[in-house]
Amino acid sequence: MxxxxxxxxxxxxxxxxxxxxxxxxxxxxxxxxxxxxxxxxxxxxxxxxxxxxxxxxxxxxxxxxxxxxxxxxxxxxxxxxxxxxxxxxxxxxxxxxxxxxxxxxxxxxxxxxxxxxxLANFIDEPKPNFPFLCLTVSGGHTQIILVKDYFSMEVLGETQDDAAGEAFDKIAHLMGFSYPGGALIDRYAQGGNPQAFTFPATHMAGFDFSFSGIKTAFLLFIQSKTPEFIKANRADICASIQAVLVRMLLDKLTKAAQKSGMHTIALAGGVAANSYLRQQLKQLAEKQHWTIFIPAMAYxxxxxxxxxxxxxxxxxxxxxxxxxxxxxxxxxxx
Structure with a gap:
């Protein structure tokens, strides 16, 4: 045996x-x-x-x-x-x-x-069938990947500067949150209005991303406000900046899915634990008729x-x- x-x-x-x-x-x-x-x-x-x-x-x-x-x-x-x-x-x-x-x-x-x-998407059932698109979002990487097989993957788009997770953490630092602060933005945002403040999204050609510009815009926003204002509006600020970051991710994912004809979509990376990203992806999947896969939080x-x-x-x-x-x-x- x-x-x-x-x-x-x-x-x-x-x-x-x-x-x-x-x-x-x-x-x-x-x-x-x-x-x-x-x-x-x-x-x-x-x-x-x-x-x-x-x-x-x-x-x-x-x-x-x-x-x-x-x-x-x-x-x-x-x-x-x-x-x-x-x-x-x-x-x-x-x-x-x-x-x-x-x-x-x-x-x-x-x-x-x-x-x-x-491949964290293959730990638990159900598991995606090949091929599929995977939005991989972490502190060091932001990529849209065409997954053809377990070890045959093609990067369709990626960040040209900072990763989305790094942007979340730096923005959290500007808010005075302890490291790692991305999870704290998610937590405070749950009690805020995502349309309370406007932040400029960066638009790149193709399926690539850029998050350095929105970090600079957020820095200038914080510098223009008093500590009292920031504290009083903490939830709305977090919800607003988070909404823009997530929209930037999902807009590119939608574009890549339409161009490639993929209807099976997976999420991966540390930022995949963000509750707003998970929620918005599920809503988008219903609209686009996607089958989506998201690893358990622990993975x-x-x-x-x-x-x-x-x-x-x-x-x-x-x-x-x-x-x-x-x-x-x-x-x-x-």
């Missing part, structure tokens, strides 16, 4: 230390430890992130194995985020994965961070379950990497 295919996934691309175990295609544990040290700096400090990963890695992996009720000797392979991401944090995760795989005599599977976000922000599911699909292809494997470049994703 053969043992079920069991893979450990490790994620360390930024400031989340995460480990997950997948057994015969089912996620049986998913542990994430966040790094609170970055809050006082208003953003991720790479050196501090790397040191925190060093501290957290063994406890997180141990917890994932214990939650899955397996011994490390039962593992068939180890998948790890090979890039893109912050170099120091990636090195910590890759070195740990390489050392553990070497000690166990099992193969290593390098995982592309953005592919993993896309939107950086996590190891998405790394594990990607490694699971790579394993039969024997897409293994050696101990000298280097980080993936940011592009291409395919």
């Amino acid at each position: 053969s043992h079920p295919l069991t893979i450990l996934g490790i994620e360390s691309s930024c400031d989340e230390t995460a480990a997950a175990v997948i057994c015969d295609g089912k996620i049986v544990s998913n542990v994430v430890m966040s790094q609170l040290i970055h809050q006082k700096y208003g953003g991720v400090v790479p050196e501090l992130a790397a040191r925190a990963h060093e501290t957290h890695m063994i406890p997180v992996v141990t917890a994932a194995l214990q939650e899955a009720a397996i011994e490390k000797t039962a593992l068939h392979a180890i998948g790890f985020t090979q890039g893109p991401g912050l170099l120091g944090p990636l090195l910590v995760g890759s070195c740990f994965a390489k050392a553990l795989a070497c000690s166990l005599g099992i193969p290593l599977i390098g995982v592309h961070h953005i592919q993993a976000h896309v 939107c922000t950086d996590n190891a379950a998405m790394v594990a599911i990607t490694a699971y699909y790579k394993y039969p292809l024997k897409e293994f990497v050696g101990l000298a494997a280097k980080s993936f470049p940011r592009y291409p994703i395919g």
Whole structure:
């Protein structure tokens, strides 16, 4: 009797230390430890992130194995985020994965961070059929991707400057929110009027995005207001700026869907956890007659379950990497 295919996934691309175990295609544990040290700096400090990963890695992996009720000797392979991401944090995760795989005599599977976000849509049922469009929105990336197969993906459009998630966090910082502030904008916006204030959307050619202009416009808006005004109108300000950012994302997605003829649409990335984006996408899907797929909240922000599911699909292809494997470049994703 053969043992079920069991893979450990490790994620360390930024400031989340995460480990997950997948057994015969089912996620049986998913542990994430966040790094609170970055809050006082208003953003991720790479050196501090790397040191925190060093501290957290063994406890997180141990917890994932214990939650899955397996011994490390039962593992068939180890998948790890090979890039893109912050170099120091990636090195910590890759070195740990390489050392553990070497000690166990099992193969290593390098995982592309953005592919993993896309394939998070295959963790739970229902799962999308190929081909489909995926709007991938995170702190470091904003892309519209044509997903032809598990590992055949084409970027149709992407940000030409800042990512949408980075724009959310910088806008939150201007509002005086602690890092990461994107979730706080979402929370306050739920009690506000999205039409209370007007902010200029940036229009790019094709399916590309630009979020630097709206950040500048928001900065000028905040500088023109008193702290008392901002506090009194916090909910309306958050709702208004969030509505513009989401509209910019969905306008391009609609354009890409119409041009490509796609009616199956998926969402991925940390910003996919934004409640307003999820709500607006569902309403748009009804209007456009789309079938949509949105990962569970736990699989939107950086996590190891998405790394594990990607490694699971790579394993039969024997897409293994050696101990000298280097980080993936940011592009291409395919």
